Amino acid sequence: MPLLDECGWSVLRALVVALTAGLLSACVRELALVGGGRSRRWLLALLVTPFVTPVLLVGYAYSNTALALVRHPGWKELLYVGLLTMRLVPVCVLVLAFAPAPVSPEAVFCHRLVTRTRRGWRGLASRLAFALHGPARTWAVASGLVFLLAFSETEMAALLYIQSWTVSVFDAQTGGLALGESLRFGALPFLIEAALLILLMALLFRAVSAEGGTWVECRGSRGKRRSGVSHALRGGALAYLVVAVIVVTLVPAGIVLRSVGIGLATVLRTPVLWQDIAVSIMVAATAVVLALVGTRPLLPRDAMRLSGQRFACLCAVALPGLLGTLLLGLVALALFQCPGLHVLSATPVPLLLGLCLALLPFALVLEVLRRVSEPAAALHAAELLTAAAPETVRAHGRRLVFELRGRAGLWLVCFLFIMAYFDLTLAAMLAPPGATCVSVRLYNLMHYGQTPVLSAMVAMALAAALATLLLAGIVWPWAAGWRPSGRAAVEHGK
Amino acid sequence: MRQRPSKGMAVVAGAGAAFLVTICCLLWPSRRDALVVYCAHDSVYSQSVLDDFTKRTGIPVAVKFDTEATKSLGLVELLLREKNHPHCDVFWNNELLGTLDLAEQGLLEPYRGTGFERIPAAFKDTDGRWVGFAGRLRVYIVNTTKATPTPNAVATTLNGDLSRVAIAKPLFGTTLTQYCVLWQLWGEEKLKAWHRDLRQRRICEVLGNSTVKNLVAEGTCDLGFTDSDDAFVAKDEGKPVALLPVRTDTGATICIPNTVGIIKGTRRLDAAQKLVDFLLSEECELALARCQARQVPLGPVAPDKLPAEVQELSQWVASGYPLTDLAPARRACLAWLKSEYVGGR
CATH class of the missing domain: 3.40.190.10 (Periplasmic binding protein-like II)
Structure with a gap:
């Protein structure tokens, strides 16, 4: 299929994914983000799990299914669209929940009261006009973001033998197409993405710069709210969340784990895999730290009050990452071939820069969410405790600060690390000689089909990532100023 | 006071990033x-x-x-x-x-x-x-439960409907080499006609030779063009496959x-x-x-x-087609294939 056709097909597919994800999100959002307590945490975990499941794992697990469907392209397409939608629904839900609302919940309520008595076309037109100025805009932003992510997806498409512009350009580039030609072929997708991004940013900008345009939903979601949806809808949403986790996470994990035992002995004798894992951990950790350091000066102290200028600056910084790793990698390749910069092309700098830019939009959004979700008063009180005279009280204060602020930061780091560690496109295009990232090694082997040794390798790569995150989880409280001994002292003090 | 711990963390993170980048670059x-x-x-x-x-x-x-x-x-x-x-x-x-x-x-x-x-x-x-x-050799990989692994049976299959025959995109690897050999042997027009004919008869075109091997080994396709090394991977896995050398009109192997x-x-x-x-x-x-x-x-x-x-x-290598003067054919063939697969029409 020529690139132009593939591009059109990718647009169509991304539209279907975005619309489906938008519809599903409307139901799931009410279930996962309304209410409070432990059940809300579990529901949030269920919601986010498909998105944080590495794409390589999902693609590898379903590659045999896709292979069996190779002569039934319709079914294969359905499989891909289904998996992609389930992966991206969490993004849609989080944007719907936390994007700055153009109108306040009070305004929505008043509008409902006013239009309650209006029937027929008049009522419908009124509700539609209001939606276009209010809730529909947030929905458009959420679905637009899902469209972008679906449109630029590469790894799963390649492993499921899907026709997509990303796979074609990636293969053409790594397969020997001159860089200038690759960039030329990337021009059309770039224009599509850039046009949509400008539109989305304009919508968000209007919401942010409008008087009173603040993070309304987020504030509301901190407290316990009663859901207005029916039991049937809640049941349906819960069933969807469970199915998504089973399909996107548990089934792939099961496929990998069932044959780990057979291949494990071979993998343990393969030093090169451990070397690749070490490279990936080092690169991912550095990229995450760089991205987090990069977000700090960009965000205001009060994340709920973003000025228009600051917002424009954030958009500019997030733009390269939002274009997708493929276009980002192509531009980075071209950049580091320029005179003066080519000396860096055999170092990790291009890869680190690429990963950092790819992580920045996610780091920015999640950092904003983290800040606006912080209970300011409770946090202030906890910080006052950390300055108190008795050590036991100070320790208690540090623990509270960690619980209220540090834990969310830890989750943010974990999420970014997983993204960087399992990135394939940038690692394949920008890694220097002597550094094969584990994702590239696994991807190359995945073309041979599922084998026990490869499953064991995938499991080891996952285990290494989880072990690193576990280590981060142990070190993080110490770095954040809370010592476990302090907690013990608090308990003792009680 | 509220910002103090965060500033400390930022300094530590910044220093950590600088340290990691330096280590990465120096010790690479x-x-x-x-x-x-x-x-x-x-x-x-x-x-x-x-x-x-x-x-x-x-x-x-x-x-x-x-x-x-x-x-x-x-x-x-x-x-x-x-x-x-x-x-x-x-x-x-x-x-x-x-x-x-x-x-x-x-x-x-x-x-x-x-x-x-x-x-x-x-x-x-x-x-x-x-x-x-x-x-390594360019070979036909045959699923022995679906087709007979003989040159005649392969030729018969290749003359009919190709929806159960797989080939990799000829942009890369040994499929490209095969195309270049045919370009030199047949000339541009005949190769293009052959390529069009394969597609019209619904040949299953996939990304790489290993995918061809997977398709045939799993029985999704009966026959495929691949490399000897990929075919041996399937054999070692105990899949019902056999391999035969791809030969040109003159009987040469690749x-x-x-x-x-x-x-x-x-x-x-x-x-x-x-x-x-x-x-x-x-x-x-x-x-x-x-x-x-x-x-x-x-x-x-x-x-x-x-x-x-x-x-x-x-023994098959002994009758190999000489590849050393294929460079002009490769340039021309690759330019055509790029326009065919990437450049759009």
């Missing part, structure tokens, strides 16, 4: 005296050979591999881009045509060492800019050797020459023949040292 193998090798051969097989070289000589090697689906051409393009400031010292290609292109463009350093002397003239450049070793060349401008010429001689040695060819890929030694090797399957492949 290519920054030290490691020999930089761009390797298009599968890392599963080549890594152990290169590790062995390091063990023997004490010369560290920093390898850059290519992606499986797009073997070799990506690295050729990279080498062309780095022409004026090469990072690579030795290029281990898993095919010949890309290496021919590099030699024509003056990127390869002539070297005629002990390894060069060992390899027959048909598989090396007379000036010593590149030398071939350890070849044997694609690995090739090695030293990049002009290398600062580690001595180490590069040692690696070239090592790769072209009998020992290395035997190692590659005994691994899962069963690559056929091109230099003299005692037949009893070879696995039975490789001995059979050796």
